[in-house]
Amino acid sequence: MAEDTIFHRIMRREIPADVVYEDEDIIAFRNVAPQAPVHVLFVPKKTIRGLDAAAEEDAALLGRLALAAAAYARREGFADKGYRVVMNCNEDGGQTVFQMHLHLLAGAPLGRFGAA
Ligand code: AMP
Numbered sequence: 001m002a003e004d005t006i007f008h009r010i011m012r013r014e015i016p017a018d019v020v021y022e023d024e025d026i027i028a029f030r031n032v033a034p035q036a037p038v039h040v041l042f043v044p045k046k047t048i049r050g051l052d053a054a055a056e057e058d059a060a061l062l063g064r065l066a067l068a069a070a071a072y073a074r075r076e077g078f079a080d081k082g083y084r085v086v087m088n089c090n091e092d093g094g095q096t097v098f099q100m101h102l103h104l105l106a107g108a109p110l111g112r113f114g115a116a
Contacts, residue, residue: 003047007099011045025061026068028104037107038078042069048100051089069104078106084113 010017010029017029020040031039042065048054054062066085073079083106088095 003049003099005097005099007041007043007097007101008047011043021068021072023068025064028068028072031103035103036105036110038076038083038105040069040072040104042072042102042104044100049098050095050100051087054100065102069102072104073106082106082110084110 006015009015010019011027017032019027019029021028021042025045026042027045028040028042031041044058044061044065046058046061048058048061069083069085070079073083083104086103086105087093087101088103
């Protein structure tokens, strides 16, 4: 299937993942190669190649993805300390898995990003 990715296989439970959150529309699991002490990927169950492929009808889903990450951060107790969310898009953005996902990174100072 052209749209099939490793994240689809995780959603179908064909390969294991450390799932930390799931609802009707979203699954979240720990990154197998974490870039921070906490590194969780929030993935919509709807097949969307990446942010560039998201449509107006996906606006609510995108919002829910971000809110699910924020709720997880509050539940896990690191929201006040802080965290970063990142979405890589296409080649220059460093995207390697072509099913849209939000990275949630936390657990240590992450360095300056987007500021001089
Ligand atoms: P991106 O580069 O933004 O497309 O992010 C893809 C991420 O998926 C990378 O950070 C990988 O470490 C992560 N990843 C790849 N395969 C798996 C897997 N089987 N389980 C959890 N995370 C994975």
